[in-house]
Amino acid sequence: MGKKKLQSAIEPSNLEPHWVKTGDNSWIATLQEDSKTGDLILPLPDDLMKSQGFEIGDVLKWKDNKDGSFSISKKASEEKQWVLVEAVSTFRTRYMVEVPVGIDDYGNDKAKWALDTVTMGEAKEFSQEHLGEQIVSHRVVTKKEALALCDVDNDYADEWEKELKMKNFFTTWEEQNGND
Numbered sequence: 001m002g003k004k005k006l007q008s009a010i011e012p013s014n015l016e017p018h019w020v021k022t023g024d025n026s027w028i029a030t031l032q033e034d035s036k037t038g039d040l041i042l043p044l045p046d047d048l049m050k051s052q053g054f055e056i057g058d059v060l061k062w063k064d065n066k067d068g069s070f071s072i073s074k075k076a077s078e079e080k081q082w083v084l085v086e087a088v089s090t091f092r093t094r095y096m097v098e099v100p101v102g103i104d105d106y107g108n109d110k111a112k113w114a115l116d117t118v119t120m121g122e123a124k125e126f127s128q129e130h131l132g133e134q135i136v137s138h139r140v141v142t143k144k145e146a147l148a149l150c151d152v153d154n155d156y157a158d159e160w161e162k163e164l165k166m167k168n169f170f171t172t173w174e175e176q177n178g179n180d
């Protein structure tokens with residue numbers, strides 16, 4: 001079972017903060033109750049907001065200090081970028097091709113005729129096994145470049161809305177971390 005993350009966004013409030021500064025970087029605060037919702041609110045004084053670099057909309061992380069106090073810090077920005085990863089998949093494919101027994105007029109084993117049949121794309125696939133994928137390159141691309149490349153590689157979907165393209169062809173950070 002994972003650790004519960006305590007975090008909250010800074011929202012505007014009309015409540016008057018009740019804080020007592022106890023050190024250079026520490027305060028004691030009194031929680032207040034929102035009369036409309038009953039939620040507990042911790043109004044942040046302007047000087048604290050300024051000194052910590054907090055702004056309305058920032059997400060704050062709460063750390064339980066296990067002594068009845070909490071430390072609050074601004075959640076680090078998680079800017080994201082798109083990375084195009086190119087890979088080659090390798091398959092072992094088998095074909096079962098019937099040929100005559102013996103040697104042809106040029107002294108070659110007729111069993112080699114099966115190779116020509118496969119090379120010419122005239123043989124039915126017998127079976128295949130995926131042997132793996134090897135990454136051959138990667139590079140950072142802009143979202144605009146990624147969408148343009150999506151239209152080239154998936155031309156049947158070039159008329160789709162970009163949100164639909166992204167849902168079907170792009171792997172988001174949230175999907176990778178189970179937050180979709």
